[in-house]
Amino acid sequence: MCLDDESLTAAYRQYQTELVEAGLLISLGVPGLYGRSGIFEGVIEHFEQYVTQRGAFARAEVMRFPPMMSRQHYLRTGHIQNFPDLMGSVHTFQGGDREHLKLLEAREKGEDWTRNLAATESMMVPAACYPLYPTATGTLPSVGRTVDLRCFVFRCEPSSDPARMQLFRQREYVRLGTAEQALDHRNGWLKRGQEILNAVGLDARPVVANDPFFGRGGQMLAATQVEQDLKYELVVPIATAVKPTAIASCNYHLDHFGHAFDIKTADGKPAHSACIGFGLERIALALFKTHGFDPTQWPTDVKRVLAL
Amino acid sequence: MVCDMTAIREIVAQHGRLSADARTLEFGTNLYLAGLTSLATVGVMLALEDHFNVEFPRSMLSRKTFESMESIADALGELVG
Incomplete structure (x- = not known):
């Protein structure tokens, strides 16, 4: 471990300790598994209400899925090929x-x-939008579909970084439709997502990103993902300014899920899809880091936006 | 040419899951256009490593390296020396 890694780990541990001592997170004895306090949940609830308000124009269908999904459906998502080390x-x-x-x-x-x-x-469930696709098999209306999702998702990556939880919530807006509809959604939400985060006092900026694909082959997949301009993350410093953390991501999946789950556009082609996912716990952690542990003391503008 | 093109062609045919038969393709044909997916590329890479007893370094793990049988041969040429 190099010195940078050590100081990074120390920064993670310090923020984790502060959060647990303040009672915002409740340690459960497994790295990355926490209970949340009422204050923590309140922040997420109010942030979500603001997202709902900003997303109202989309007239999205609201769907809520449990954090487990069919094994058969899971196998069709491609997750086992790309992220076998994260599965549950x-x-x-x-x-x-x-x-x-x-x-x-x-x-x-x-x-x-x-x-x-x-x-x-x-x-x-590894991503909030995965349970949606198997339910969308068939032909989409010509306007496509927009779906509002929130789900606890699981990733097996125990860590001392409080922002790297094993079970956390993603709030997503997913678009199913043509390539153009999907890309418009991704690009529009990248901008809107940044505005939403900026409005609550988080200095989030977009960066081109890649998923943590497994193995050496995964490095190639990651390079391809960057080359194809498929994924952006909105990042903000949480435990340390040295390594900002992604608190939202905007992804264009091409027609991957359209093929995998036989979802077709009105003219019979495999549907394209895109999503924005807000990492709710990470956003709460970023808010606590930026504005302090007591939301009653947060800047007036932020409290107004979050209706705190 | 340093590399055994027949072996490369055979590996691409076996592991590339192409829509066309790799045995009928030109060495310069773009394999992605011939149906090579990202995941199948990993299979091709591992089979090449086993056969030629090499390991592709991180710098070579890009889409470009596996674009055609020719580009694969070039990369292997560098590794085998």
């Missing part, structure tokens, strides 16, 4: 009395009791 597969015990005894014995002996668990039909 749900397993349970499905044996009889004998197997149960073996399981308890293994547990007693401190052995690995999880080896004989069986996979359920469910996977943890």
Whole structure:
């Protein structure tokens, strides 16, 4: 570990400790898993209301999905190819009395009791828009569709960085339609997303980004994603100014999900899709970092925008 | 040419999942236009590494390296020396 990494880790730990000591986050004994206080939740609630207000023009269909999705649907998203290290597969015990005894014995002996668990039909949702696509199979109206989503999503990446949670909420506006409709949505929301974040006092700026694709092949995928100008992130310093954190992202998926889930435009072509995702916990953390831990003391403008 | 073009062609045919048969393509044909996806590129890369006993460095892990059988041969030429 180089000195920079060490000082980065120290900055993460320090902010994490401050948040836990202030009671905003409740430690659950696993890096990246936290309870949230009423104040923390209040900030997210008010921020979301502001997003809803700014997104009202889109007349989006509101859909809310649980944080688990069908294993079969998951396999069609391409996540297992691109991010196998981040997945969450749900397993349970499905044996009889004998197997149960073996399981308890293994547990007693401190052995690995999880080896004989069986996979359920469910996977943890890795991105808020994934549960939408399987429900959208078929032909879209000519105006396409815009959907407002919010979901807890799971990513297995334990970290001391409080902004890198394993379970967190994404608020998304997803567009399904033609390439033009999808790109307009992505570009429009990149601008609007920045305005929204600026309005609450966060100095967010857009950067071209790539997803954390797995492995060496993933480096190629990442380079391709950048080359094709598919992903932007809105970044802001949270634990440290050295390495700003993405608090929202605007993505154009080309026709990936249209192909995968047989979603077609009115003229029968595979639909294109795009989304903006706000990382709600990260936004709350950025707000607490920027304006302090007590929202009653936040700048008047910010309180007005958030109706605090 | 340093590299065994027949082997490259065979690897692209086996792992490239192209819409066309790689055995009928010109060495300079753009493989992405022939249906090579990002994911299939990874398969091609790993098979090339196994066959030629090399490892593509980070700087070569780009779309350009795998654009055609010719560009693959050029990259391998650099690695094999």
